[in-house]
Structures are given as structure tokens and as C-alpha cells.
Amino acid sequence: MQPPQEEIAISTGKAGLQNDQDHSEDISETNHQNDDGVIESPAIITPSIAADLPSIVSDALPTTQAKTSTAPSRTVLPPPSEYEIETEAEIECQDMYGINYLNYAATHQISYCESESNSGLQCFNAHGRPHPHNVPADTFCVAQGVEITQEPTHDLNTGASTPHPNIGMQCRLRNFTTERLKHPEKAESELKWVANIDNLETYFFDTGAKMQLYDMKISPVEELSGRQCTRDTHGNSTWILLARREGNHNIWHKFMETWQAMLTFDTMRMAINPSSGEPYMTEEDVRNALIVFDDDREEPYDDWWHIVANNGNPLLRKNDLAPGCYSNIVLPLAGSSSNFWPLIISPGYQPPCHNPFFFRAVRSRMFSHLKLTPRSATSTRQHPTMTFIDRRKKRIIYDSDHLLTKLRNMYPHSTLNVVDFSQLTLKAQVELILDTDILIGTHGSALLHLLWMHPDTAYVEIKPVSFPFHWRTFAAFNSINYFDTMAVWPEVWNWTTHKIKPAPGWKPPTENNDWQDGQYIYLDETDFLRTVDAAVRSQKAKMSTGQPPKVLQCDDQTCEYVEVVAGQD
Structure with missing residues (x-):
């Protein structure tokens, strides 16, 4: 019979490893808040996984034998100060693109209803977006003890009657402006960045918690059907994420909605409900949760919403919800609240770091949902596989057939995929990207697919002429080698190609305001081919074993460079 494994607490602060004999009974009490109000907890490590930890940790873990020994316990000291996060940029990196983004939102929550209200409205503030938005906080909420009623609406032309769901709650809203005046000491602490509903941010296409709350009937007294829906009512306890979607089909916009909703649910799994002292959402809650759209549209990217809860439950519409009391309805972060927006719309913004923290999670869930296995981290190819995004409506590469023929002649052993993503299923798109070493494409929303590329692959961005924006920083978050080539004006192309003045x-022109709607993009052939060649060399460099890519072979009459084949002597 195996002896029980003992649990050892490793402090997240400077105290280092705690000895279980001295502190094991205090593990539940070691949670504390730092200066930002973030709850920090010790990690629980068992000897069975000690082998996976650095030696400085595993050496300090007491074994069963050590516990019966009289030898003194050992403590791990903090690392030298040079390893500590010191710069403001590194701190901002963790706040905007690391674990602190979730921690901050989980610990910066406040009730928007007065205490005597039957319903509850708990709202959370996430770190706002940096330049050029300069938004101090992005807010999402969970409404508790709400009532859904179905009221018929009549079509004036046909006379047809259709049910229209209404959401109501009994909540006397707090006035945070008045509270700050009465309690100025709270203005820079618990009420900092807390806004009344009217002052919450509004996002693209009237999305976000503010506009969703405007659509709800929030009354200080019971003015609904008479049904008593309270925070303590034993109604429908299923967690519902009520999504308001933007009115477009742009793949970048659509995925940001899904991603921000995923972060909302993840925060609810971390945040502690002050009423119960337990997390708002348990693992069982997540398994049973429902994604509900407040519109009736069928969109091409609906399937991606399954990664939010990753539970396989069907996607519903608000009309599908039966009348009654509901315990928890989440109004998620809006898609345009994502901190990744500034990376592609702010040419002067340089993020403080390239933290892959969020990328890892969303990649893992997407691959799991699509049942795809990413390539091995050590996967390299002597002849890189290239994928050329072949746009068919706008921003078409003029005379692309000629350029692609040149590429095939330059790299006869490489696979060159020429694809129109609009003709592929979402799974097929991601699957193709997973198999791509070098992606070549015009600036556009489809470059979201950089998210699925294997780290250390390459991307060649074709930028419209006189265009300042780019995907370089987004690519850097996934450790992708970035190369770009800028288009030329048609007049320049005609002169350099055909000598037409x-x-x-x-x-x-100094600006290109029509870049998005232009039909053609004209490339300087030499610049384009040199840029792609640089990307190819970046991939072949991973195959380097000390040999040059070609060797000089000579006979009695002549010499020639011969390409080295992997495994060839």
C-alpha cells in the first residue's frame, strides 16, 4: 500500500519554500492580497511531481524518509534581485498580456445594486486598453436573480405574432458619483475606475455590458410579472453567457468576441463570490453552461463560440430561453475590448513584451475543439511549405500567377499552396495553417491565422502602398519570424515593369485612404522575391548542422554547387 502523499506549500512571495511540518495546518490561511488587491495563494506540490520541477525545488521537497529523520529542514531562498520583474514595461506586460489581466479582473469586482435589492448585479473591471484608446477599465457583469418573460411582438405588415424575450431584475442601482463625494477616501481605492452604468464604455456595434444593461428592465421595485426572482431563488441555476455580437462578418472582429467571452468565463472560474466565499463558477457549472446569442443570426464563425466553455453544448438564441427565474446571466467583455486590438491598428504602439500566455490557452482550446494535433516543437523541414493567400475580391495581387511561377522555379522542392480561405471550412483553414512554414498574404483580417502557426515559422506580409499598419507585433506574440514588402503605386509599377511613364x-500620394477597398495591389517583383527568400532562409537556418546549404563539387572539367540533402554524406 502506498503511503499518502504529503502536500508542500510553495509561497508565491519571497518567503520561498515553506516546510510542511511548520505550516501545513496554515495552508488555507496563507492567501493574502498584494498592493494591487490581487489575491495570491500558495501552490500545492506533491513529491510525485517533484521530478518535473527544477532541482532547486525538488531537492527541498521532504520525502517520507526525510519526515521521520531528525535532519533540519531546508529552505529555498529567493533568486538574486536581477531575476525580479523591475521595469515598468515588464509589469505592464503582465498586467495587459499575462496572468495579472485575469487576476485583476477577478479581484476588482463590485456590486451595482443596493444591499436591499432582490436581484444582484456584480460587475468586474478588467485592465483597460493602452494607446490609442486610453481606456482605464473594461467591464463585464453577472446578473443574479433575473426574470425572463416572453412578450409577443406583432408584424405590422403580416400581422404575425412572434415571442420577444425581456429580461428584468429588481435592483436599486448604486450611484458611485455620490458615494465618491461622501467617501473621498474610497475614490482611489475600491471605487477607482468604477463607473455608473451610463458612463461605462460603448464598443463596436453597440456591444458591451452597458448596452446590454440598457436593454434590460432594471427597476428598484418589483414591476414584472409578480414572480419573485431573487438571488436566493431556486430557479434555473444554469450559467448563461448572453452574447451580443457585432453586426459584421470580419473574421478578426468575430474571433475577438469569442476570445473575450472565453476570458470572461475564465475569470468567473477564478473570482471568489463574496457571498459564499467560493468561486463563482465550478467545473460542473462550466460543463453545463450555455452560450446564448441575443440575435437570431446564423454566422459563419458560430462554431468558434464552442471554445468559450469547451463543453459541446448547443448554441442557443435568447428566444430559446423559457420564461422564469434565472440565477446567473453573464454579460461578457466586448470583442473590441481586447488588448490585442492596438497591435494591428496603432502603428506607433509597441507592446511592452510578447507574452504568449493568452495564445497558449486559446490555441489549446481551439485545437481540442477541432480535434487537431499541432506539429511537434522540434518539427523542421529542409524545404519549407509555403501558403499564399489568394484574395479574389479586393486587394488582389496583380499578375500573381507570374510571381508564383517565379517562386516555384526558385524553390522546386517546396510545396506552394495557393488558397482562397473563403472556400475552405474553418477547420480546413486551421489545419492548413498548422502545416505551413511560411505564410504569404496581403494585410487583412485573415491574418488572424497567425495565431495557429507553429512558433518560429515565418510570415511575409504584403502591405498596401503608403500603409502604416502591420501584423508584426501580433506575429511576435507567437514567436513568428516577420518579413514585409510594401506595394507600389500603379504608376510606379507601370514604369518599372513596362517603362510606361x-x-x-x-x-x-502621401496617404492611401482606399487601401481596404482597392481591387489590385502592385508589387515590385525583385523586392517581393527577395523578401520571400529571406523568409525561406529563416526556415532553412533551423536545419543548420554546420554544413552550408550547398557544397562545391568538381570533376576534371568543371565545378558546380550541389544542394545538400538531409542525411546525405
Whole structure:
């Protein structure tokens, strides 16, 4: 019979490893708040997984034999100060793109209802977005003890009657402006960045908690059907994420909605409900949770919403909800509240770091949902596989057939995929990207697929002429080698390609306001081919074993460079 494994607490602060004999009975009491109000807890490590930890930790873990020994316990000291996070940029990195983003939201919550209200409205503030938005906080909420009623609406033309769901709650809203005046000492602490509903942020296409709350009937007294729906009512306890979606089909916009909703649910799994002292959502709650759209649209990217709870439950519409009391309805972070937005719309913004923290989680869930296995971390190819995004409506590469023929002649052993993503299923798109070493494409929302590429692969961005935006920083978060080539004006292309002079007096414009709707993009052939060649070399460099990519072989009459084949002597 195996002896029970003992639990050893490793402090998250500077105290280092705690000895279980001195502190095991105090493990539950070692939680504390740091200066930012973030709850820190000790990690629980068992000897069975000690082998997976660094030696400085595993050496300090007492074994069963050590526990019966009279030898003194050993303590691990903090690392030298040079290892500590010191710079403001590194701290901002953790706040915006690391674990602190979730921790901050989980610990910065406040009730929007007065204590005597039957319903509850608990709202959470996430770190706001940096330049150029300068938003101090992005808010999401969970409404508790709400009533859903179905009221018929009549079509004036046909006379047809259809049910229309209404959501109501009995809540006397707090006035935080008045509270700050009465209690100025709270203005820079618990009430900092807390806004009344009217002052919450509004996002693209009127999304976000503010606009969703405007659509709810929030009354200080019971003015609904007479049904008593309270926080303590034993009604429908299933957690519901009520999603308001943007009115477009842009793949980047759509995925940001899904991603922010996922972070909302993840925060609810971490945050402690002050009423119960337990997390808001348990693992069972997540398994049973439902994603409900407040519209009736069928969209091409609906399937991606399954990664939010990752439970396989069907996606519903608000009309599908039966009348009655509901315990927990989540109004999630809006898609345009994502901190990744500034990476592609702010040419002057440089993030403080390239933390893959969020990328790892969303990649893992997407691959699990699509039942795809990413390539091995050590997977390399002597002849990189290239994928060229072949746009068919706008921003079409002019004379692309000629350029692609040149690429095939330059790299005859490489696979060159030429694809129109609009003709592929979502799974097929991701599957193709997973098999790609070098992605080549015009600036556009489809470059969201950089998220699925294998780290240390390469991306060649074709930028419209006089265009300041790029995907370089987004690619860097996934450790992708970035290369770019900028298009030229048609007049320049005609001159360099066919020696046709521009019209008299023509001057290159300084701006390109029609970049998104232009039909064609013209490339300088030499610059394009050199840029792709640099990307190919970045991939072949991973195959380096000390040999050059080609060797000089000579006979009695001549010499020639011969490409080295992997495994060849």
C-alpha cells in the first residue's frame, strides 16, 4: 500500500519554500492580497511531481524518509534581485498580456445594486486598453436573480405574432458619483475606475455590458410579472453567457468576441463570490453552461463560440430561453475590448513584451475543439511549405500567377499552396495553417491565422502602398519570424515593369485612404522575391548542422554547387 502523499506549500512571495511540518495546518490561511488587491495563494506540490520541477525545488521537497529523520529542514531562498520583474514595461506586460489581466479582473469586482435589492448585479473591471484608446477599465457583469418573460411582438405588415424575450431584475442601482463625494477616501481605492452604468464604455456595434444593461428592465421595485426572482431563488441555476455580437462578418472582429467571452468565463472560474466565499463558477457549472446569442443570426464563425466553455453544448438564441427565474446571466467583455486590438491598428504602439500566455490557452482550446494535433516543437523541414493567400475580391495581387511561377522555379522542392480561405471550412483553414512554414498574404483580417502557426515559422506580409499598419507585433506574440514588402503605386509599377511613364505632373500620394477597398495591389517583383527568400532562409537556418546549404563539387572539367540533402554524406 502506498503511503499518502504529503502536500508542500510553495509561497508565491519571497518567503520561498515553506516546510510542511511548520505550516501545513496554515495552508488555507496563507492567501493574502498584494498592493494591487490581487489575491495570491500558495501552490500545492506533491513529491510525485517533484521530478518535473527544477532541482532547486525538488531537492527541498521532504520525502517520507526525510519526515521521520531528525535532519533540519531546508529552505529555498529567493533568486538574486536581477531575476525580479523591475521595469515598468515588464509589469505592464503582465498586467495587459499575462496572468495579472485575469487576476485583476477577478479581484476588482463590485456590486451595482443596493444591499436591499432582490436581484444582484456584480460587475468586474478588467485592465483597460493602452494607446490609442486610453481606456482605464473594461467591464463585464453577472446578473443574479433575473426574470425572463416572453412578450409577443406583432408584424405590422403580416400581422404575425412572434415571442420577444425581456429580461428584468429588481435592483436599486448604486450611484458611485455620490458615494465618491461622501467617501473621498474610497475614490482611489475600491471605487477607482468604477463607473455608473451610463458612463461605462460603448464598443463596436453597440456591444458591451452597458448596452446590454440598457436593454434590460432594471427597476428598484418589483414591476414584472409578480414572480419573485431573487438571488436566493431556486430557479434555473444554469450559467448563461448572453452574447451580443457585432453586426459584421470580419473574421478578426468575430474571433475577438469569442476570445473575450472565453476570458470572461475564465475569470468567473477564478473570482471568489463574496457571498459564499467560493468561486463563482465550478467545473460542473462550466460543463453545463450555455452560450446564448441575443440575435437570431446564423454566422459563419458560430462554431468558434464552442471554445468559450469547451463543453459541446448547443448554441442557443435568447428566444430559446423559457420564461422564469434565472440565477446567473453573464454579460461578457466586448470583442473590441481586447488588448490585442492596438497591435494591428496603432502603428506607433509597441507592446511592452510578447507574452504568449493568452495564445497558449486559446490555441489549446481551439485545437481540442477541432480535434487537431499541432506539429511537434522540434518539427523542421529542409524545404519549407509555403501558403499564399489568394484574395479574389479586393486587394488582389496583380499578375500573381507570374510571381508564383517565379517562386516555384526558385524553390522546386517546396510545396506552394495557393488558397482562397473563403472556400475552405474553418477547420480546413486551421489545419492548413498548422502545416505551413511560411505564410504569404496581403494585410487583412485573415491574418488572424497567425495565431495557429507553429512558433518560429515565418510570415511575409504584403502591405498596401503608403500603409502604416502591420501584423508584426501580433506575429511576435507567437514567436513568428516577420518579413514585409510594401506595394507600389500603379504608376510606379507601370514604369518599372513596362517603362510606361506616369501622367505629367503625377506625384505619389502621401496617404492611401482606399487601401481596404482597392481591387489590385502592385508589387515590385525583385523586392517581393527577395523578401520571400529571406523568409525561406529563416526556415532553412533551423536545419543548420554546420554544413552550408550547398557544397562545391568538381570533376576534371568543371565545378558546380550541389544542394545538400538531409542525411546525405
